[in-house]
Amino acid sequence: MSGFPTRDATSGTAEFGRPGSPRGYAASMRRPCLRAPFRIARVLILLLVVPLAGPRAFAWGNEGHRIIGTIATSSMDEAVLKEVRDLLGEMTIADACVWADEIRSDRRYDWVKPLHYINVPRNAERILLERDGEDGQQIVSAIVKYRDVLKDRSKPREERVEALKLVMHFVGDVHQPLHVSYKDDLGGNRLALTAFGRKSNLHRAWDTDLIQRRLKDTKGGWATMSADLRETIKPDQRRQWSASLEPIAWANESLATTRRIYAALPKGPGDIDDAYYREWMPTVNERLQAAGVRLALMLNEALGPGTKKSSSKGADSSDPAAVPEGGAGAPAAPSDATPAPAPSRAPPADSGSSRRNRGHSPRRRHRGCRSRHARTARPSHSR
Numbered sequence: 001m002s003g004f005p006t007r008d009a010t011s012g013t014a015e016f017g018r019p020g021s022p023r024g025y026a027a028s029m030r031r032p033c034l035r036a037p038f039r040i041a042r043v044l045i046l047l048l049v050v051p052l053a054g055p056r057a058f059a060w061g062n063e064g065h066r067i068i069g070t071i072a073t074s075s076m077d078e079a080v081l082k083e084v085r086d087l088l089g090e091m092t093i094a095d096a097c098v099w100a101d102e103i104r105s106d107r108r109y110d111w112v113k114p115l116h117y118i119n120v121p122r123n124a125e126r127i128l129l130e131r132d133g134e135d136g137q138q139i140v141s142a143i144v145k146y147r148d149v150l151k152d153r154s155k156p157r158e159e160r161v162e163a164l165k166l167v168m169h170f171v172g173d174v175h176q177p178l179h180v181s182y183k184d185d186l187g188g189n190r191l192a193l194t195a196f197g198r199k200s201n202l203h204r205a206w207d208t209d210l211i212q213r214r215l216k217d218t219k220g221g222w223a224t225m226s227a228d229l230r231e232t233i234k235p236d237q238r239r240q241w242s243a244s245l246e247p248i249a250w251a252n253e254s255l256a257t258t259r260r261i262y263a264a265l266p267k268g269p270g271d272i273d274d275a276y277y278r279e280w281m282p283t284v285n286e287r288l289q290a291a292g293v294r295l296a297l298m299l300n301e302a303l304g305p306g307t308k309k310s311s312s313k314g315a316d317s318s319d320p321a322a323v324p325e326g327g328a329g330a331p332a333a334p335s336d337a338t339p340a341p342a343p344s345r346a347p348p349a350d351s352g353s354s355r356r357n358r359g360h361s362p363r364r365r366h367r368g369c370r371s372r373h374a375r376t377a378r379p380s381h382s383r
C-alpha cells in the first residue's frame, strides 16, 4: 500500500499530474506498426521523465501549504472568501498557497527567496528585529508588508494579487518551526539523519517526512487530512490562536518549538522513527491548524469591511497585548522587537506572474522550501 497521497486526494487542483502521457505511451506500445528503434527511444525518454515527475507529489511544501489554505478557507468571512477568489481568478486557494514555491526558478523573483524564513542566533530565545531583521529581508517583515499591500485598495490589482499569494504562503512558512531557526546549519538542512528508513535531514523531516508519515495513515491524502485538522480545532485553541495577528508572535512560537526540537534531537539508528512521529506529530498538526486559522483572520482583517486603508502597525509591534499567552505548539516569547525596514523588492517586468506560473513544471517543485532557501538566498544567509 502506498504511503503517499493518491491522485484522488489532489483532484480538484488544476496542476496535479495527469496520467495522459503514460496512457498515451502504453497505447502506442500496442500499435503493431511501431518499430523497435522508436520503442527503445520512447522507453528511454520515459525512464528519464518519470523519475523527475515522481517526487512532485511528495513535497511537504505543497501538501502543508495546501492544507493550511484549505483550513483557512473554512474560517474566512464569506465576503472575504469571495474577494480572495475574485483576486485569484482561475487559480485555486490551494494553488495560491504554493505559488511562492513555484516561482523559485524564475530569476525575476529572486527577491522573494530570503523572505521565506528568518535566522536567529543559536542562543536566542526570541526574535529581535534590530538584530535578526536583515534590513527587512525576512519572513516577519514580509508578511506585514504584503498584508498591507493587499489591504490597500488603491494599489494596482496585480500588485495586490501578488501580495495575496505571498501572504498565503508566508503565513504557512512562519508556522513551520525550522523556518525560524539557525543560519549555521541552514535551518536543519545540514543536519543529516534518517527518517523512516530513508536518508533525510532535520529540515526535510519537518517539511516532508513527518507529514508524509501521517498521510500514510490518511486515506484521501492531504484533502482528507485538511478536513481532519479543520474539524478537530478546539474552541480554546481557536481563541488562543486568534489572540494575536502579529507575525512576530507567530514566529516566536516557531522559535520556541525549534528550541525544543534541537533540545531533543534524535540520535543514532533509526533517527526519526515512529516514536519521534508520535511525539512530534501533534505539534505539526497544531502548527498547520494555527496557520490556517491565522491566515483566515489576517485575510478577514485585511479584506473585511472598514479596513480599506493600509495598516500602520508593523511586524515590529511591541504591544504586549499582541503576544498570545500561549502559542501553537509552544509558548510565545514576549515581543520586544524594534522596527525593521520592509522587504525591498525588485518587481519583475511582467507582474502577471500568476498566469505565467500556472502551468508550472512538476520537476521544479519537489524540493523542500528551506532547501531552496539554502541554495538561493543572498550570501548573508548562505542558504
Ligand SMILES: [Zn+2]
Pocket: 100, 101, 116, 169, 173, 369
Ligand atoms: Zn516558503
